[in-house]
Amino acid sequence: MTQLLQTIVLGLLLGGVYALAASGLSLIFGVMRVVNIAHGAFLVLSAFLTYWLWDAFGVDPLLGIVLATPMMFALGWLTYRLVISPVRSAPVASTVLLSFGIALVLEGVMGQIWGNNSSAIRPSYADESFAMGRIFFPKAQVYGGLIAVIVLVLLWAVLTRTWLGRAIRAAATNPSSAELVGVRVASVAALVFGIGIAAAGAAGSITGVLYPFIPGSHYQWIARLLAIVVFGGMGSINGAVLGGLLFGVAETMASAYWSPAWSTAVPYAIVFAVLVIRPQGLLGTRLREDAVATA
Template identity: 70%
Template sequence: MTELVQTLVLSLLVGGIYALVASGLTLIFGVMRVINIAHGAFMILGAFITYTLWNQLGLDPLLGVLITTPVVFGLGWVTYRLLVRPIRHAPMSSTVLLTFGLALVVEGAMGEIWGNDSTSIRPSYVDRAFHVGNVFLPEAQVYGGVLAVLVLLALWLILTKTWLGRAIRAAAANPSSAELVGIKVTSVAALVFGLGLAAAGAGGAITGVLYPFVPGSHYLWIARLLAIVVLGGLGSLEGAVLSALVFGIAETVTAVYISPAWATAVPYAIVFFVLLIRPQGLLGTRLRDDAVTA
C-alpha cells in the first residue's frame, strides 16, 4: 500500500508538470488553430536559460522561472509577429511546416550556444527527499510539481479573471464576433502565443532539474505533449490538464509495476484506444471545417 501511495503521488507531481507545458500548446491551438511543433524546442530553451542562470549566477533554478518565463514570453511574442502572423490564414499544414522549421533553428542555436553534451541542473536539494511516514518523496519533484501547479493557477486566473482572458476566450470562440466588439484578434493572438511559450519555458525550467537534456531532447517532448493535447481534446485547457495527469499516472505506474521498458508505450496505447472511442479526445469538441483562425 505504501508503494502504491508513493507511486500515485509521484505520478500526480509529474502529471502536473506535463499539464503546465501542455496547457501552453493547447492554448495556442485553441485560439489560433496552430499546432506549434516548436513548443518542445522552446521548452528545452527554457531549460538551458535556467541552467545558465544557475551555473553562472548561482540562482536557484526554480526561482529562475521568474526570469525564464518572461524571456520566453518575449521570444514567443516576437516569433508570432515575425513568422506566424504572416501565414495565420494559410492551411494548417503551412504552420506545421513553419513551426517544425523553427524547432530545427532553435535546436541549432542551442547547440551553438550550449553545445550538444548532456546537461543537468543539480541544485543542493536534488538528492534530498521528504519522508511522510513510510512514503518517500524527492524534494525536487515536490518543489517542481508545486511550482507547476502555481504557474497553472496563475494562467487560469489570467484566462478567467482578467480582460485579457475574456478577450482570449472570445477570440477562441468566435474571432469574427470578437472583432465586432472591439477586440483586436491579431494582437490577442500574439499575446496568446507568448503565453503559450511562456508556459513551455516555465516547464523547461522545472524539467531541467528533474531530467538531463540536450538540444535534441525537444523531439521526445513534443511527441509526448502532442499525445497529451490530442488525448485531452485539441484546444481544451481542462482536457490538457486531465490527460496530463492520466499520462503521468500511466507512465509511473507502468514503470513501477510492469517494466520501465513499457513506461513510454503504455500511455500512447491509452491515447490510441481513447481516440478509437472518442476521436475528439476526453473533453474536446469536433471542429467545424469553416472555423476561422486568428
C-alpha cells in the same frame, strides 16, 4: 498500498509539469488553430537558460523560473510577430512546417551555444526527499509539481477573471464577432502565443531539474505534449491538464509495476485506446462534418 500511494502521488506531481507544458500548446491551438511543433524546442531552450543561470550565477533553478518565464514570453511574442503572423491564415500544413523549421533553428542555436552533450541541473536538494511515514517524496519533484500548480492556477485566473481572458475566449470562439466588439484579434493572438511559450518556459525550467537534456530532446517532448493535447481534446486547457495528470500517473505506474523501459510506451498505448473510442479526446468536442462543409 504504500508503494501504490507513493507511485500515484509522484505521478500526479510529474503530471502537473506535463499539464503546464501541454496547456500552453493547447491554448495556442485553441485560439489560433496553429499546431506549434516548436513548442518542445522552446521548452528545452528554457531548460538551457535555467541551466545557464544556475551554472553561471548560482541562481536556484526553480527560482530561475521568475527570470526564464518572462524571457520566453518575450521570445514567443516576438516569434509570432515576425514569423507566425504573416502565415497564420495559410493552410494548417504550412504553419506545421513553419513551426518545425523554427524548432530546427532553435535546436541549432542551442547546439552552437551549449553543445550537444547531455546537460543536467543538479541543485543541492536534487537527491533529497521528504518523508511521511514510509512514503518518500523527492524534493525536486515536489517543488516542481507545486510550482506547476501555482502557474496553472495563475493561468486559469488570467483566462477566467481578467479582460484579457475574456478577449482570448472571444477570439477563440468567434474572431469576427470579437472584432466587432473591439477586440484586436491580431494583438490577442500575439499575447496568446507569448503566454503559451511562457507556460512551456516555466515547464522547461522544472523539467531541467527532473531530466537531463540535449538540444535534440525537443523531439521527445513535442511527441509527448501532442499526445497529451490530443488525448485531452485539441484546444481544451482543462483537457490538457487532465491528460497531463493521467499521462504522468501512467508513466510512473508503468515504471514501478512493469518496467522502466515501458514507462514511455504505456501512456501512448492508453492514448491510442482512448482515441479509438472517443476520437475528439476526453474533453474535446466533435466537429460536425456538415458545419465544415458549409464553413
